[in-house]
Amino acid sequence: MSQMCPNCSFDNPTDAHDCSNCSAPLRGLLGSLVTLSERYQVVSVLGFGAMGAVYLAEDQRLVGRRCAIKENSPDPKASVDVRAQSRDQFLAEASILARLDHPSLPKVSDYFIENDREYLVMDYVEGEDLQSRLERVEQPLPEEPVLNWADQVLDALKYLHNQSPQPIIHRDIKPANLRVNLQDRVKLVDFGLVKLLDLDNPETKVELRGMGTPAYAPLEQFAGSDVHTDTRSDIYSLGASLYQLLTNVAPVDVHQRLLDTQVLAPPHELNPDISENTEQVILKAMEIYPEQRFQSADEMRQALLSGIETVAPPPTKTERAQDAPVPTSFWVLGFLGLLLVLLVLGGIFLVLFRDGSASQEVAQAPAGTGQALPAETATSIELRALNDAPTDTPTPTSVAMNETEVTATQETSPTPSATTTSASTPTPETTPTGSTISSTGRRIPATSLSGTIAVPVYNGTDFDLYFGQADRPGIELYREHASQPAFSSDGTRIAFHSWFDKWGLIHTDLSGGDEILVADFVEDQLPTWTKDGSLIIYLSRREGDRKSRLMKVGSTELNSDGAVIGEGEYPAVGPNGQLVFRGWGNTGTGIRLSSPDLEDIVEVTIRDDDTAPALSPDGKKIAFMSRRDGNWGIYLVNADGSGLKRLTDDLADDGLPTWSPDGRAIAFLSSRDETWGVWAMTPDGDDQRLLFEIEGSPNGLVGANRDASRGWTEERMSWTK
Numbered sequence: 001m002s003q004m005c006p007n008c009s010f011d012n013p014t015d016a017h018d019c020s021n022c023s024a025p026l027r028g029l030l031g032s033l034v035t036l037s038e039r040y041q042v043v044s045v046l047g048f049g050a051m052g053a054v055y056l057a058e059d060q061r062l063v064g065r066r067c068a069i070k071e072n073s074p075d076p077k078a079s080v081d082v083r084a085q086s087r088d089q090f091l092a093e094a095s096i097l098a099r100l101d102h103p104s105l106p107k108v109s110d111y112f113i114e115n116d117r118e119y120l121v122m123d124y125v126e127g128e129d130l131q132s133r134l135e136r137v138e139q140p141l142p143e144e145p146v147l148n149w150a151d152q153v154l155d156a157l158k159y160l161h162n163q164s165p166q167p168i169i170h171r172d173i174k175p176a177n178l179r180v181n182l183q184d185r186v187k188l189v190d191f192g193l194v195k196l197l198d199l200d201n202p203e204t205k206v207e208l209r210g211m212g213t214p215a216y217a218p219l220e221q222f223a224g225s226d227v228h229t230d231t232r233s234d235i236y237s238l239g240a241s242l243y244q245l246l247t248n249v250a251p252v253d254v255h256q257r258l259l260d261t262q263v264l265a266p267p268h269e270l271n272p273d274i275s276e277n278t279e280q281v282i283l284k285a286m287e288i289y290p291e292q293r294f295q296s297a298d299e300m301r302q303a304l305l306s307g308i309e310t311v312a313p314p315p316t317k318t319e320r321a322q323d324a325p326v327p328t329s330f331w332v333l334g335f336l337g338l339l340l341v342l343l344v345l346g347g348i349f350l351v352l353f354r355d356g357s358a359s360q361e362v363a364q365a366p367a368g369t370g371q372a373l374p375a376e377t378a379t380s381i382e383l384r385a386l387n388d389a390p391t392d393t394p395t396p397t398s399v400a401m402n403e404t405e406v407t408a409t410q411e412t413s414p415t416p417s418a419t420t421t422s423a424s425t426p427t428p429e430t431t432p433t434g435s436t437i438s439s440t441g442r443r444i445p446a447t448s449l450s451g452t453i454a455v456p457v458y459n460g461t462d463f464d465l466y467f468g469q470a471d472r473p474g475i476e477l478y479r480e481h482a483s484q485p486a487f488s489s490d491g492t493r494i495a496f497h498s499w500f501d502k503w504g505l506i507h508t509d510l511s512g513g514d515e516i517l518v519a520d521f522v523e524d525q526l527p528t529w530t531k532d533g534s535l536i537i538y539l540s541r542r543e544g545d546r547k548s549r550l551m552k553v554g555s556t557e558l559n560s561d562g563a564v565i566g567e568g569e570y571p572a573v574g575p576n577g578q579l580v581f582r583g584w585g586n587t588g589t590g591i592r593l594s595s596p597d598l599e600d601i602v603e604v605t606i607r608d609d610d611t612a613p614a615l616s617p618d619g620k621k622i623a624f625m626s627r628r629d630g631n632w633g634i635y636l637v638n639a640d641g642s643g644l645k646r647l648t649d650d651l652a653d654d655g656l657p658t659w660s661p662d663g664r665a666i667a668f669l670s671s672r673d674e675t676w677g678v679w680a681m682t683p684d685g686d687d688q689r690l691l692f693e694i695e696g697s698p699n700g701l702v703g704a705n706r707d708a709s710r711g712w713t714e715e716r717m718s719w720t721k
Helices: 079-100 132-135 145-160 232-246 254-259 276-285 297-308 315-321 328-353 358-363 405-411
Strands: 002-003 011-013 039-047 052-059 066-072 108-114 118-123 179-180 186-188 452-458 465-467 473-480 484-485 491-500 504-509 516-519 525-531 535-540 549-555 562-569 567-571 578-584 590-594 611-615 621-626 632-639 652-659 667-671 678-679 689-693 718-720
Touching: 002 562, 066 315, 066 718, 079 108, 079 118, 132 179, 132 232, 132 452, 145 179, 145 186, 145 232, 145 276, 145 297, 232 276, 232 297, 276 297, 315 578, 452 484, 465 549, 465 689, 484 632, 484 718, 504 525, 504 535, 516 535, 516 549, 525 567, 535 567, 567 611, 590 621, 621 652, 621 667, 632 667
Parallel strands: 465 484, 484 525
Antiparallel strands: 002 011, 039 052, 052 066, 066 118, 108 118, 179 186, 452 465, 452 718, 465 473, 484 491, 491 504, 504 516, 525 535, 535 549, 549 562, 567 578, 578 590, 611 621, 621 632, 652 667, 667 678, 678 689
8 A cells, every 4th residue: 555645646655754755744645546436546636635635536437537536534533423524514515516517617426435535526627726827927917817717707606606595605715726727717626615505594504614715715704703604705715816816915814904904905016017997806805894895796797897898908119109208309319310311311312213223123132132122002902701702722801002012021021011901111020039030040931931821710609710821911701600720631622610500520622612511510620631631530529428539531421420530639630641639538648649540659748738739741840839838839849759849939829830831831820919810930930920910819619618619729720832
């Protein structure tokens, strides 16, 4: 027998007192690989407390399913009555959670007793709790995602507080109990202090006793308070949690605030970037007395929502420059400088244009010379109706622009125009760290920036599929209610997921004709073509056990049930015919490489954050997106798992990489400059440049069924000639 360390999960002898790996005190926890209820194999420790622990376990009956198992271990020295009461309380928690069904709450699936310990089995939430994130980043979290998480938690609290016949109070909301999964959905976990509220009975029934964590607990939750806990207690705890998430400082204990009402520093003093509305919502939620707080989760939610739209982003450089006072001396110097520039330009004009021949020479300047092309009359490009499908090669939608400037962008300027509007000033290129690229840095070959890139854009309900051209700005709608595109290897057809009318997987020719519905289930997603185009491989969660499976179907079959290949997610077949995918279940965690039949599987990475893999045309490298270093970024690794490196290192999110047909460039989506767009870079991460902006965000959830839609981490871009 053995016991795991509560700190590092290292296995130690049963009689050991301290961990031989990290020296932490041992708590008599289970050993790794212990199988509970002849079904759940313990893997590691997720957390522990005075009454037991929470373990990560593998379900041996539903292979590939991971779950969290909460253990209740009563004090063996306690009386029989106390231990029986503890068991009843734990069973009450299981009964409460088992009947709950909300996307921000964990789902309980089992309960059993073994070796005088009670165990509660629930869904394991992949991702990171917000306390751990604070400790990792060591600074306040950005306001926008925090408000988004708060909205999700308040929706869950509204659901709990409106349960019938009795409202449910969590009583221990804190950053450590807010867990964010890979799709940026927050889950409210650990119902260890859950309480059923009987509004008609002042002696409300406490199912599991405890006062919660002092920094986040309201006054009424402490012993000796004359006020009973109710739904407003959770309001206080959430407000205190938001306080810490946005300031990186834990709020002072409510008892200290009773002695000194000024001891709680206003959030903006700790983080000047917090908006006024958010600060006021937090302080009202944290009022000492319940009647002064928001009286319901819905009331607090509406107060936050009213401020989300008014949270102003940081001013741009242009706005700061416009707002800055300009001294009188600046105008004097500026006027003199303007005169000097005009004199110099006049001399250049006389030299270059006196015989009218220079413009022709400049227009024919070779690529890479850096010479500017002369301005010509702007030519308007016709805007096509949104429901018009492209014929032959797709062309982008744009507004009036200068054709000569587009040519200059392709051939002479190091960075394409950053907008779809008329003439703009090129901006200097930057490396992932933000410094200017030197003249010796690698650049994307001009010939690589050609062809069509298919891009998903969330429309507020589901997705629309757009086409953009790699060599010029602007995008064009290809198909409404569609996303997850994949061009066939010969570039003549495109497969995609359809979200409306015809649910499932469809492929058409590039004009939108010759449509074939190969699978009609809403959770048949992420199609990819085999090299010869005869099969389509895709991800499906259609079975009742919700396992992620890779399936295949003949590309000419109609409305087929398909055939299971094995377990995994996010499949993508490279031009060399190999399959790269995100491991899941019995194929492990991380990026995997294999044959299209899932034979000869190669372990490339082992991080659960790694997803959206794309294989280079020569099959030697894999680009993928990951949040392993905080925000989403693009990484590159050799097909054998060696040579891992991060290619992008911007504060924005970068993801959904796709290779140019010649393998000399990687396109990716990025939210840089507060605008989503398609960017490109060399496979070394050099010459990062905006190709074109998109009309919205690639991130969204479809309808109420969040299992069917997991945001942009299950989306895709595709690039063809």
